[in-house]
Amino acid sequence: MKNDWITAIGMMSGTSLDGVDAALIETDGVEVRRLGQSVFVPYTPELRDRMRGCFGNRSATNSEHVVADDLTRVHIDAVDMLLGKAGLSPGDIGVIGFHGQTVFHEPASGLTRQIGTPDMLAEKTGIPVVADFRLADVAAGGEGAPLAPVYHAALIKSAGVEAPVAVLNIGGVSNVTWIGADDALLAFDCGPGNARIDDWMLRHTRNPVDLNGATAASGRGDLMVEVSFLEDPYFDRTPPKSLDREDMASLLDGLVIEAKLNVADGAATLANCTVAAIVAGVNHLPVAPKSWFVCGGGRHNDYVMAQLGARLGVPVRSVDELDWDGDALEAECFGYLAVRHLRNLPLSFPGTTGVPQPCCGGKLYIQKKAA
Numbered sequence: 001m002k003n004d005w006i007t008a009i010g011m012m013s014g015t016s017l018d019g020v021d022a023a024l025i026e027t028d029g030v031e032v033r034r035l036g037q038s039v040f041v042p043y044t045p046e047l048r049d050r051m052r053g054c055f056g057n058r059s060a061t062n063s064e065h066v067v068a069d070d071l072t073r074v075h076i077d078a079v080d081m082l083l084g085k086a087g088l089s090p091g092d093i094g095v096i097g098f099h100g101q102t103v104f105h106e107p108a109s110g111l112t113r114q115i116g117t118p119d120m121l122a123e124k125t126g127i128p129v130v131a132d133f134r135l136a137d138v139a140a141g142g143e144g145a146p147l148a149p150v151y152h153a154a155l156i157k158s159a160g161v162e163a164p165v166a167v168l169n170i171g172g173v174s175n176v177t178w179i180g181a182d183d184a185l186l187a188f189d190c191g192p193g194n195a196r197i198d199d200w201m202l203r204h205t206r207n208p209v210d211l212n213g214a215t216a217a218s219g220r221g222d223l224m225v226e227v228s229f230l231e232d233p234y235f236d237r238t239p240p241k242s243l244d245r246e247d248m249a250s251l252l253d254g255l256v257i258e259a260k261l262n263v264a265d266g267a268a269t270l271a272n273c274t275v276a277a278i279v280a281g282v283n284h285l286p287v288a289p290k291s292w293f294v295c296g297g298g299r300h301n302d303y304v305m306a307q308l309g310a311r312l313g314v315p316v317r318s319v320d321e322l323d324w325d326g327d328a329l330e331a332e333c334f335g336y337l338a339v340r341h342l343r344n345l346p347l348s349f350p351g352t353t354g355v356p357q358p359c360c361g362g363k364l365y366i367q368k369k370a371a
């Protein structure tokens, strides 16, 4: 390994609220070597409910502080587990990238809120922590999201995939990174990913997932719901653009309830809307991608993957086919962004968040020295 390379842990608590992904990478802030080590620590249903209760908070509340500390403890466990699994000690790690949990995202009002307690994480692990990744971008007039594009681009470069190519993340919300032949970048959130499907399944089956898309595959999508959903002005908006997890929630829930769908037809309809939102985004891309690589939990939904392939008409593959870890990619990304912070390299660009100039971001938290 070169001297100026840093071993980093990245951690992501995504919009689906399922738990914490933590992953190890080595990087100089430009190139990256994935170490293939990651862990996932699920939230308890009780903590998940309390986290959900923070959604929509425009400012911190007392109960939110408690939730922030509790979710940080899960991150501390994730670091311990990851170090144990990799046979490393805290002294081997240069930095932790800690995303925290987004509870509110409204960049037009200059607000994006990720909760978590980075100084507690630094204190308990003894490892420097970089957090608050989205704040500088929003303060500079950007969307604050998505931030993964610079990491997607670094991985695509080393994979030698033919451009233009799209990397698609289907998490609670879905987002795409388009990479052109000249390394040009365009990125944006496409629409709801798994979040609406998860909420629908939880309401009807008490299990918050349509495992492998089996329920959707046994149902019939309601075309009228899909057509009404696509009338949302977000789809015509020129990117870069980003979404809060709850954006379009009441629209979509309302349409599905009004259509009086059974559980299978509802799952198929919501999955079709996830796919339709992604396909609608193609109109905004400078040149249609030759292929799509999909990461995030949604790539396990076979129904969504099949529909995407059929509607996009070009190969749609899981990123695992490039030997990447599609479940840990976002976690790895925040390790990469933490090192970019240390190296004073930009995290976001006009084509990825709409920020006027390439923008550095993140804030460093270090363990206080004993008196």
Ligand SMILES: Nc1ncnc2c1ncn2[C@@H]1O[C@H](COP(=O)(O)OP(=O)(O)OP(=O)(O)O)[C@@H](O)[C@H]1O
Binding pocket: 012, 013, 014, 015, 016, 017, 018, 169, 170, 171, 172, 173, 174, 193, 194, 195, 197, 198, 208, 209, 210, 211, 212, 213, 295, 296, 297, 298, 300, 301, 302, 330
């Ligand atoms: N086997 C599976 N079949 C269907 N869906 C799955 C499967 N495994 C995971 N998922 C979906 O993936 C979701 C988790 O995906 P992921 O961890 O990428 O989301 P996230 O990181 O929380 O979200 P975001 O990227 O928006 O922040 C689950 O909520 C579930 O809906």
Ligand SMILES: CC(=O)N[C@H]1[C@@H]2OC[C@@H](O2)[C@@H](O)[C@@H]1O[C@H](C)C(=O)O
Binding pocket: 014, 015, 102, 105, 112, 144, 145, 146, 147, 148, 149, 171, 172, 173, 174, 175, 189, 242, 243, 330
């Ligand atoms: C505000 C916020 O937390 N946005 C998340 C969310 O989850 C997916 C999508 O919406 C993306 O914009 C972003 O996360 C990824 C990691 C990103 O910034 O690239």
